[in-house]
Amino acid sequence: MHDFFKSPQTTAHKQYEALRAFFHEKMPAAEVARQFDYTLSAFYSLVRDFKKRFKENQADSYFFAENKAGRKPREDHDQIKDLIINLRKKYLSVPDIKSILDTQKHSRSEKQIYNILKGEGFARLPRRGSTQKDTKLENTLISAPKTILLPNQEEEVNTGNAGILCFLPLLKLYGIDTLIKSSNYPGTSTLPALNSILAFVALKLSNVRRYTADDLWCMDRGLGLFAGLNVLPKAAWYSSYSHRVTREMNIDFLKSMNDLWKQKGFLSDTANLDFVAVPYWGDDAHLENNWSRTRHQALPSILAAIAHDPDTGIMTYGDTGVRHENSSNVIIEFLDFYKQSAGSDLKYLVFDSKFTVYENLRKLDDNNVKFITIRRRGKKILQEINAIDPKTWPLEKVETSNGKTRNLKVLEQTIFLKEYGKKELRQIAIMGNGKIKPALIITNDFDLSRKEIIRKYAKRWLVEKNISEQTHFFHLNKISSSMVIKVDFDLTMTILAHNLYRLFATNLIGYEHQTAQTLYEKFVCNDGIITTDSENVTVSLKKKRNLPAILTSMAKILPKKIEWLNHRTLNIKTASYS
Numbered sequence: 001m002h003d004f005f006k007s008p009q010t011t012a013h014k015q016y017e018a019l020r021a022f023f024h025e026k027m028p029a030a031e032v033a034r035q036f037d038y039t040l041s042a043f044y045s046l047v048r049d050f051k052k053r054f055k056e057n058q059a060d061s062y063f064f065a066e067n068k069a070g071r072k073p074r075e076d077h078d079q080i081k082d083l084i085i086n087l088r089k090k091y092l093s094v095p096d097i098k099s100i101l102d103t104q105k106h107s108r109s110e111k112q113i114y115n116i117l118k119g120e121g122f123a124r125l126p127r128r129g130s131t132q133k134d135t136k137l138e139n140t141l142i143s144a145p146k147t148i149l150l151p152n153q154e155e156e157v158n159t160g161n162a163g164i165l166c167f168l169p170l171l172k173l174y175g176i177d178t179l180i181k182s183s184n185y186p187g188t189s190t191l192p193a194l195n196s197i198l199a200f201v202a203l204k205l206s207n208v209r210r211y212t213a214d215d216l217w218c219m220d221r222g223l224g225l226f227a228g229l230n231v232l233p234k235a236a237w238y239s240s241y242s243h244r245v246t247r248e249m250n251i252d253f254l255k256s257m258n259d260l261w262k263q264k265g266f267l268s269d270t271a272n273l274d275f276v277a278v279p280y281w282g283d284d285a286h287l288e289n290n291w292s293r294t295r296h297q298a299l300p301s302i303l304a305a306i307a308h309d310p311d312t313g314i315m316t317y318g319d320t321g322v323r324h325e326n327s328s329n330v331i332i333e334f335l336d337f338y339k340q341s342a343g344s345d346l347k348y349l350v351f352d353s354k355f356t357v358y359e360n361l362r363k364l365d366d367n368n369v370k371f372i373t374i375r376r377r378g379k380k381i382l383q384e385i386n387a388i389d390p391k392t393w394p395l396e397k398v399e400t401s402n403g404k405t406r407n408l409k410v411l412e413q414t415i416f417l418k419e420y421g422k423k424e425l426r427q428i429a430i431m432g433n434g435k436i437k438p439a440l441i442i443t444n445d446f447d448l449s450r451k452e453i454i455r456k457y458a459k460r461w462l463v464e465k466n467i468s469e470q471t472h473f474f475h476l477n478k479i480s481s482s483m484v485i486k487v488d489f490d491l492t493m494t495i496l497a498h499n500l501y502r503l504f505a506t507n508l509i510g511y512e513h514q515t516a517q518t519l520y521e522k523f524v525c526n527d528g529i530i531t532t533d534s535e536n537v538t539v540s541l542k543k544k545r546n547l548p549a550i551l552t553s554m555a556k557i558l559p560k561k562i563e564w565l566n567h568r569t570l571n572i573k574t575a576s577y578s
Helices: 002-006 011-023 029-035 040-055 059-063 077-089 094-103 110-119 162-173 176-181 193-205 221-226 235-243 247-263 324-341 358-366 379-386 450-459 461-472 484-506 516-524 547-555
Strands: 155-159 270-279 288-292 297-308 315-322 348-350 370-374 395-399 405-415 425-431 439-443 528-532 536-541 560-562 568-574
Touching: 011 029, 011 040, 029 040, 077 094, 077 110, 094 110, 094 155, 094 221, 155 221, 162 176, 162 193, 162 221, 162 484, 162 516, 162 528, 162 536, 162 547, 162 560, 162 568, 176 193, 176 247, 193 221, 193 235, 193 484, 221 528, 235 484, 247 315, 247 324, 247 484, 270 288, 270 315, 270 324, 270 450, 297 324, 297 484, 315 324, 315 484, 324 348, 324 358, 348 450, 358 370, 370 450, 395 450, 405 450, 425 450, 439 450, 484 516, 547 568
Parallel strands: 270 348, 348 370, 536 568
Antiparallel strands: 155 528, 270 297, 288 297, 297 315, 370 439, 395 405, 405 425, 425 439, 528 536, 560 568
16 A cells, blocks of 8 residues: 555556645655656646646646546537427427438437437327428528438448338349439439439439428438438429420430330230329419319319339329320320330220320221220210110129129120221120119220220229329329429339339239338338448348338348449348337
8 A cells, every 4th residue: 555655557646746745745856856757847847737727726627537427428418409309399200310410420329319308308209190290490500411422431320211222122123223324314423313313213212292392301311322322412403403304305214114114024015094184283374274183173284194004003104295285196106105115015005085086096006006995975875875775785794903703784886986987996885783874995906805805994994093193192293393394304203113112012922002102101111220331231120010021022132232332232131129
């Protein structure tokens, strides 16, 4: 114990004993310096510093610093605490707050955020839908970082959109990334075409309501990672980019996509066609009124034509440049488009009675294309049909979409239409139960059976289901511009996102026919942790009831190297938390 005071081992103890000997025991400075192994000048410096601290009443802390229990408070603690409280007042969850703090390079765990909120008296958030979240981040004193290509650094970040990263291996597996890179879409030295297009697709896949109506996606690192960026660009960039896109760029991209789907076996010999009204809620006199199925009224809107494959649900065509005076010729334009893109395998076109005029039916026949459509019912036609005894109509057992069968009364006839020319058409009248007027299917195909013709037309109703999906999930009814070209690009990105969901569904056994909305809610909408190192990107998805189905489907195509993630290998696994 005696040696402890005579032979100090630490620097602070040595300095204390030397100063004590000089000030308290009045030893000469040279002797103190020699005893404690200091040079004379170094000891004088020590004395000078101690005198300065003594004058500032800091002499005690010079040797006897009081260590408080627990973590040392950070310099920015109060600022971050205020930010966390402000974000919770925006009705954001702890994972959402964690994601935003990560973009601001504030290292806080979810447990720390939870403890701060609990200490301030905030209760746990109740379960809420996306419409209840206030994602406007005004008055939060934060801004999203500048968008750059994904930095090549090791990090671990939280994201509220980890699920959309499951689409990355699909982009590679089917070569869609190569398709985008070889397209004519514009790019810059800072944001190449691939990253730019994926920035649009990221918002479509994640069900963002409108480009200008949400701030939170500018803060999410998962959405940025999908596009090979640190974070997605601001809303103004999306509008600026759309101005640079032309209709020719969209057409070329749709043609190359159709070539790809044909190579992969996703296109049959049939295409279903229909119109969709894309409403615009601003004031613009140049827009025509079109009937909206969802609103059940005519609205100022952009009329768009959509085509899709009835077997796979893959969408093949979209055009927002339809006006009333040229709407009947869309079917001829689509025929030209299809022959230029996927070859001449198209055999059947299915559409309703208002899609085109009878004169164009003959043009289809001259091009060796079979059509199945509905004949317009006039009073004279209905009188002729009703004059036939219903008891003489044969019954046809037709399979419905759910696998069950339904008995329908059908009457087949051969007819002539003045506008079609001197050539026969096949008419199949369908009468169901009740007092519903008969549906009159007309076709130039005399080879298929009545049952097959009815089934083919019944599948056309699926395109109406897809149109409803475009309107609601992909938010075509919430466009922020009345410019046809911008809406045309938005529709093209919607088609790409829709097809990605269809590819996603084909790998999920039992969910092949689910809508994008269902797939998003069950599988894609999920939080997670993204860990990156020099060679790998690991996505840890939060535990969820349907997560095993995703992991099973991803195991077939992962791991996979992704070029726009700095050539890192993507892996997806289960997180250790729920």
